[in-house]
Amino acid sequence: xxxxxxxxxLYNPISxxxxxxxxxxxxxxxxxxxxxxxxxxxxxxQQIVDQITAKVLAGDWKAxxxxxxxRELASASRVSVITVxxxxxxxxxxxxxxTRHGMGSFVAxxxxxxxxxLRAEFHQHFDAMLACAARLGISRDxxxxxLDDEPSDPETISSGGSTP
Amino acid sequence: xxxxxAVTGLTKRxxxxxxxxxxxxxxxxxxxxxxxxxxxxxxxxxxxxxxxSRADAGTIEVLGHAMPAQQVAVKQELGxxxxxxxxxxxxxxxWHMDFIRSIYPGWDEAYAAELLRRFDLCAEQALAGFSHGxxxxxxxxxxxxxxxxxxxxxxxxxxxxxVARDEVLQALAxxxxxxxxxxxxxxxxxQDIEQLADTISFVHGGRLLESRDKESFLxxxxxxxxxxxxxxxxxxxxxxxxxxxxxxxxxxxxxxxxDALLSRLKGQGLEIRSTEAMSLEDIFVTTVRAGxxx
Amino acid sequence: xxxxxxxxxxxxxxxxxxxxxxxxxxxAYVTAGIFALCLLGMxxxxxxxxxxxxxxxxxxxxxxxxISTSLLAERKEHTLAFVMSLPVTPLDFYLAKLLGNLVTFLxxxxxxxxxxxxxxxxxxxxxxxxxxATLVFGYVLLAYAVSLSVAMAxxxxxxxxxxxxxxxxxxNPFIMLLGQIHxxxxxxxxxxxxxxxxxxxxxxxxxVLSVAVLVATGWAHCRKPAFY
Numbered sequence: 096x097x098x099x100x101x102x103x104x105l106y107n108p109i110s111x112x113x114x115x116x117x118x119x120x121x122x123x124x125x126x127x128x129x130x131x132x133x134x135x136x137x138x139x140x141q142q143i144v145d146q147i148t149a150k151v152l153a154g155d156w157k158a159x160x161x162x163x164x165x166r167e168l169a170s171a172s173r174v175s176v177i178t179v180x181x182x183x184x185x186x187x188x189x190x191x192x193x194t195r196h197g198m199g200s201f202v203a204x205x206x207x208x209x210x211x212x213l214r215a216e217f218h219q220h221f222d223a224m225l226a227c228a229a230r231l232g233i234s235r236d237x238x239x240x241x242l243d244d245e246p247s248d249p250e251t252i253s254s255g256g257s258t259p
Numbered sequence: 260x261x262x263x264x265a266v267t268g269l270t271k272r273x274x275x276x277x278x279x280x281x282x283x284x285x286x287x288x289x290x291x292x293x294x295x296x297x298x299x300x301x302x303x304x305x306x307x308x309x310x311x312s313r314a315d316a317g318t319i320e321v322l323g324h325a326m327p328a329q330q331v332a333v334k335q336e337l338g339x340x341x342x343x344x345x346x347x348x349x350x351x352x353x354w355h356m357d358f359i360r361s362i363y364p365g366w367d368e369a370y371a372a373e374l375l376r377r378f379d380l381c382a383e384q385a386l387a388g389f390s391h392g393x394x395x396x397x398x399x400x401x402x403x404x405x406x407x408x409x410x411x412x413x414x415x416x417x418x419x420x421x422v423a424r425d426e427v428l429q430a431l432a433x434x435x436x437x438x439x440x441x442x443x444x445x446x447x448x449x450q451d452i453e454q455l456a457d458t459i460s461f462v463h464g465g466r467l468l469e470s471r472d473k474e475s476f477l478x479x480x481x482x483x484x485x486x487x488x489x490x491x492x493x494x495x496x497x498x499x500x501x502x503x504x505x506x507x508x509x510x511x512x513x514x515x516x517x518d519a520l521l522s523r524l525k526g527q528g529l530e531i532r533s534t535e536a537m538s539l540e541d542i543f544v545t546t547v548r549a550g551x552x553x
Numbered sequence: 554x555x556x557x558x559x560x561x562x563x564x565x566x567x568x569x570x571x572x573x574x575x576x577x578x579x580x581a582y583v584t585a586g587i588f589a590l591c592l593l594g595m596x597x598x599x600x601x602x603x604x605x606x607x608x609x610x611x612x613x614x615x616x617x618x619x620i621s622t623s624l625l626a627e628r629k630e631h632t633l634a635f636v637m638s639l640p641v642t643p644l645d646f647y648l649a650k651l652l653g654n655l656v657t658f659l660x661x662x663x664x665x666x667x668x669x670x671x672x673x674x675x676x677x678x679x680x681x682x683x684x685x686a687t688l689v690f691g692y693v694l695l696a697y698a699v700s701l702s703v704a705m706a707x708x709x710x711x712x713x714x715x716x717x718x719x720x721x722x723x724x725n726p727f728i729m730l731l732g733q734i735h736x737x738x739x740x741x742x743x744x745x746x747x748x749x750x751x752x753x754x755x756x757x758x759x760x761v762l763s764v765a766v767l768v769a770t771g772w773a774h775c776r777k778p779a780f781y
Contacts, residue, residue: 327642331560331641331642334638338638341634346632348630350574361566362562362640
């Protein structure tokens, strides 16, 4: 699943894994306080989009789960309401959340959501790598050689995108 | 829905300064940040809204009431704190809290106690012994604890140490939960405005330069670094607020960014190396240096 | 009692606040005043002179500082903005100031007046002095009213000090003037409390003028639209 018209958020999977807390099965209240940083060069709304996307992918927020209200998220994370509104709008456009009028926002029910997002990420990284290689003048053969030199494939994780 | 405040054609003249023809409004449930250099007119505007000053011309409406005619009704639900306000030195914070509580029925003693704890203030201490930061926090506590519908804050975090500033911002963030409460604050810590404000209003030389929602305002500005030399005909580029050349590197501060602009720049023979967002502080300084034209 | 346009509950609170802020000074003045009265009561020439001098100083100081503490300090100490952000109009504020000031001054003033009359009546001091003393108190009252209105109109420490010192200096000529009026001075050394026509008219003039000045001040400030 490709998001419409918007570049999928670029994030470093490794660092995101370390910042996300895995919450197991029990009914835990949805954590409204996102870990945002004013010194991050990414605009605030983008950080929110990225973090919520990461939480959805990691399973913190399950499909169909209610998101915190815009004001609750704004207050807990110390950002303006307008920024949260924008982030929710973008998340809605990307299909990650669904907003029902008068009822609030919910994580989208799509089972392929996680895999689709990860796939979109992969393609963007891939395209960027090819562009960079072109600037450096690295040929396709050289790229293939680099791939072959890579140590053996890490255990392929089946689609679902959960952390080891 | 009533506007939190609305002013039209507001004018106030002092000996060496005049606030001229300001028209501005804000719906309820929002946060507006006022940006401007010292002496730009932010404090004057806040004083006019709070009823401490009387305008020479124009209309002022706060929380649906005309000012200053209905100032008592307004002030029941209005909170005001400014940098030059002082409390009674010989009295304790507890005395001030009791004083405010006896005037405002909306005083929340439990919330006040919580703020005391969060702000790390000693209620039994006389105000004379408070440091600057503690004094500012005490004044804010007296305002926050009665949950006013509209808060007018003049430089609430200026001069505070980072910890105190963090505490104040946290208390301000609490207000966001309530869609019936509004905040108008001015700050030199533009980062506070960048973070918490829904709307940014830019005051300069007694005039309102701009008032726009924060996201689109920040989106419009970009810092573009290119390679090449800048043609000197700036009048054909009203979107560009400032330029800096260093050898073959050119830095442009753009106030109305668009992809079309990028194309035009490329058409000039410039090679775009990067475009990035600008902080509000950078935008603020650039605007003022560019002669106050937004 | 509901006076339209006035926020009475808050006015009361503001007066109570000013009263509270003046407590320490009030205690000092009353103590010094009582000491002065004791000196007076000893009825010796030197103690009488000392006591009466001290009494006048205490009264003038109480008047002066009650004005400067409640009026001028607000501006200087920047607490004015705090008060103004309360639900009050400028009229409420000035009314509270006027009344508050009257209270903080009149309390020590009346205590001293009562004490003086009592001391004169119950000690070997000639009772005729009562008339004289009352007229001196009346003078202080008038001087206070004038200083208060000057302070509320001008709000400058310099003018307030000038008004107070000026009236303090003028007390001597006033006392001498009283001495010239035979109808008053003739009885000061006797036991008779004689309210002669000149005495009554002077006292009446003092009281009426004081009230007139205070009312005029209050009226003038009805019209003040804002604080800055």
